[in-house]
Amino acid sequence: MSAAVLSGRELAALLDRHGFDFFTGVPCSLVEDLITALEGDRPAPWIPAVREDVAVGLAAGAWLGGRRPAVIMQNSGLGTSLNALASLSLMYGFPALLIVTWRGFGGRDAPEHILTGEITPNLLDLLRIPHRTLTAAHAAELLTWAASEMDARKSPVALLVPPGVVAAGAERAGAESGAAEERSTPTGSDPTRVRRAPAATTPAAEREELTPVISRAEAIAVAVKELGDEPVIHANGYICRESCAIDDRPQNFYMIGSMGMASAIGLGLALARPRAACVVFDGDGNLLMSLGTLAMVGSLGPRNFVHIVFDNEVYGSTGGQRSPSREVRLDRLARSAGYRTAAAVTTASEIAAAVRTARAAEGPHFVLVKVTRAETPVPRIPHGPEVIRDRFRRSVSGR
Numbered sequence: 001m002s003a004a005v006l007s008g009r010e011l012a013a014l015l016d017r018h019g020f021d022f023f024t025g026v027p028c029s030l031v032e033d034l035i036t037a038l039e040g041d042r043p044a045p046w047i048p049a050v051r052e053d054v055a056v057g058l059a060a061g062a063w064l065g066g067r068r069p070a071v072i073m074q075n076s077g078l079g080t081s082l083n084a085l086a087s088l089s090l091m092y093g094f095p096a097l098l099i100v101t102w103r104g105f106g107g108r109d110a111p112e113h114i115l116t117g118e119i120t121p122n123l124l125d126l127l128r129i130p131h132r133t134l135t136a137a138h139a140a141e142l143l144t145w146a147a148s149e150m151d152a153r154k155s156p157v158a159l160l161v162p163p164g165v166v167a168a169g170a171e172r173a174g175a176e177s178g179a180a181e182e183r184s185t186p187t188g189s190d191p192t193r194v195r196r197a198p199a200a201t202t203p204a205a206e207r208e209e210l211t212p213v214i215s216r217a218e219a220i221a222v223a224v225k226e227l228g229d230e231p232v233i234h235a236n237g238y239i240c241r242e243s244c245a246i247d248d249r250p251q252n253f254y255m256i257g258s259m260g261m262a263s264a265i266g267l268g269l270a271l272a273r274p275r276a277a278c279v280v281f282d283g284d285g286n287l288l289m290s291l292g293t294l295a296m297v298g299s300l301g302p303r304n305f306v307h308i309v310f311d312n313e314v315y316g317s318t319g320g321q322r323s324p325s326r327e328v329r330l331d332r333l334a335r336s337a338g339y340r341t342a343a344a345v346t347t348a349s350e351i352a353a354a355v356r357t358a359r360a361a362e363g364p365h366f367v368l369v370k371v372t373r374a375e376t377p378v379p380r381i382p383h384g385p386e387v388i389r390d391r392f393r394r395s396v397s398g399r
């Protein structure tokens with residue numbers, strides 16, 4: 001490769017050649033041509049993420065499902081992703097290629113990019129994420145380096161993309177002259193896609209008031225009993241601990257940091273393995289922290305996705321401070337976002353029935369379980385992050 005500028009297609013082809021097969025992120029105009037190429041009709045379509053940290057979560061789930069992920073983000077998105085990178089990707093050791101555009105490069109850019117541009121390499125250094133700067137002339141070698149480094153370290157690595165390295169998007173010129181064509185949405189033959197499915201409801205979903213009658217631990221025990229060997233991604237805090245104490249399955253991924261990311265990890269796993277079910281045990285605080293992920297689930301429509309939210313209307317794990325879910329019905333948000341079904345339940349028998357229904361029919365499903373604020377004294381997760389990662393990955397993808 002000797003040209004001074006890489007076309008999006010050339011870079012996409014290099015990524016394919018290096019085995020990358022899961023692409024997500026938030027766009028930046030510096031890589032518009034690459035995203036246009038990835039949006040084409042390809043075996044691994046571009047998954048638009050609502051935030052960069054959500055993309056990092058999706059990449060973790062995809063890797064657990066056997067994929068090799070690449071995450072595209074503007075350098076401003078490094079700030080958004082700091083916690084997901086530190087307490088998810090780096091703590092567990094999840095390989096991913098981060099393609100980070102370098103706005104503010106050389107101190108020349110719009111004011112909002114100058115400081116971030118100046119500190120971008122330092123941010124990556126502080127996170128101890130190995131990084132190199134992409135050039136068109138050395139793109140192939142740099143991708144070889146990135147791919148082998150991320151595999152060897154089991155860690156994210158970054159390629160920084162300064163302005164002018166990837167060709168300007170062809171459609172941008174059209175857009176600026178007022179002649180932008182509407183892009184087609186890449187539906188391809190993706191078997192996970194379900195569009196405009198009618199949302200089913202339960203009798204409880206129609207009620208304005210839902211009075212919790214059982215604790216989160218009791219509700220988790222009922223839900224787990226209805227499951228087979230489906231993988232379950234757990235939100236952080238006591239949801240993890242209680243589930244671990246009830247039934248410490250290898251197919252349980254305990255998210256011990258990165259609050260808010262459970263649904264993103266679960267969605268990444270569901271998309272990576274479209275023919276196998278994926279369950280998320282979420283909390284109201286966790287869900288609300290990454291509310292945009294609901295819209296991704298609704299828009300992508302993975303049939304194999306079951307989202308169960310244990311809603312105690314508080315941040316229970318940190319002492320029971322009030323959460324907005326006391327006033328806001330999360331099942332209704334899910335229904336508006338486009339989940340195929342959105343149930344609201346309170347009793348043990350309703351929980352069991354909702355989980356059975358979700359396992360039997362195509363999703364995506366959302367089950368709101370209103371629970372009391374009672375806390376069960378449970379120990380911390382006894383396994384280290386790498387043990388959680390490896391036994392989970394072996395149980396879902398056999399390697």
Ligand SMILES: Cc1ncc(C[n+]2csc(CCOP(=O)(O)OP(=O)(O)O)c2C)c(N)n1
Pocket residue numbers: 083216235236237238239257258259282283284285286287312314315316317318323
């Ligand atoms: C980014 C971040 N902010 C705050 C915390 C502290 N924290 C840990 S668990 C938790 C509460 C989670 O609430 P929810 O999802 O509703 O679950 P619950 O504990 O109520 O079951 C909080 C605030 C954290 N771990 N990470």
